[in-house]
Amino acid sequence: MNDLISLLKEIVTRRKLIWDLAKADFKKRFVGSYFGMVWMFVQPLVTVLIYFFIFQLGFKSVPPVPGVPYVLWLVPGIVPWFFYSEALNCITGCLQEYSYLVKKVVFQVEILPVIKLISCLLVHGFFLLIMLIMALCFGKLPMATWIQILYYSFAASMLALAFGYLTSAIHVFFKDMAQIVSICLQFGMWLSPIMYQETMFSADYPWIVTVLKLNPFYYIVAGYRDSILTGNWFWERPTLTVYFWVVTLVIGFAGLKVFKRLRPHFSDVL
Numbered sequence: 001m002n003d004l005i006s007l008l009k010e011i012v013t014r015r016k017l018i019w020d021l022a023k024a025d026f027k028k029r030f031v032g033s034y035f036g037m038v039w040m041f042v043q044p045l046v047t048v049l050i051y052f053f054i055f056q057l058g059f060k061s062v063p064p065v066p067g068v069p070y071v072l073w074l075v076p077g078i079v080p081w082f083f084y085s086e087a088l089n090c091i092t093g094c095l096q097e098y099s100y101l102v103k104k105v106v107f108q109v110e111i112l113p114v115i116k117l118i119s120c121l122l123v124h125g126f127f128l129l130i131m132l133i134m135a136l137c138f139g140k141l142p143m144a145t146w147i148q149i150l151y152y153s154f155a156a157s158m159l160a161l162a163f164g165y166l167t168s169a170i171h172v173f174f175k176d177m178a179q180i181v182s183i184c185l186q187f188g189m190w191l192s193p194i195m196y197q198e199t200m201f202s203a204d205y206p207w208i209v210t211v212l213k214l215n216p217f218y219y220i221v222a223g224y225r226d227s228i229l230t231g232n233w234f235w236e237r238p239t240l241t242v243y244f245w246v247v248t249l250v251i252g253f254a255g256l257k258v259f260k261r262l263r264p265h266f267s268d269v270l
Helices: 002-013 015-028 038-058 070-092 109-137 144-173 177-190 206-214 217-230 238-269
Strands: none
Touching: 002 015, 002 109, 002 238, 015 109, 038 070, 038 109, 070 109, 070 144, 070 177, 070 217, 109 144, 109 217, 109 238, 144 177, 144 217, 144 238, 206 217, 217 238
């Protein structure tokens, strides 16, 4: 708990520095690129199109929400995943990327994962706007639950940060951690689930549904779809809400503890 309180105080104290570095990190991604920010959207949009052709046109998948086309059901699930996977990958390598800051005695390295997270949130904001515009184009009228997207974005951010403190600290000493995280994210995408509905296993393999719900990101995917498509509030999933935050806090406390223990050795290894 002391580690968490110390981190929150550091974030509040250095909020201007964190914001300035996050904006600089965001701009740095497109330096030297002819098309600039266009590339930020190309890969995700291509991914959505591929899944659209495979699952809707190929497998004739029918989404569980009546009257909602598959692509509109897919987007609220895959948009938070793009953000979460990018954030966790970026946070994992942030100490290596900013090694020149880590080596400075006066710099508080605990804020580096937060800087990367905010940089990724700026990108996520563009995708949230596109998602809402797409919903309007498909005839979905705005609902009060759309504001709930901010809550679920915060929840996804905390989950990425919780894992990120652990993976970034280990990555300094064990460079293969970046590849391990990438592989785990590939499995995690299919265990969320995002491209299919878990109820397809209810009849023959009900235990699979339970396993899928143990993945904390399942809560995020379900929450985005509740907010955009069905109009359900987060307190209508009390068990999942409590489970998600308990898991996130446990992972976060463990990640911060490991980060604090290893911090004195970062500059020596880097």
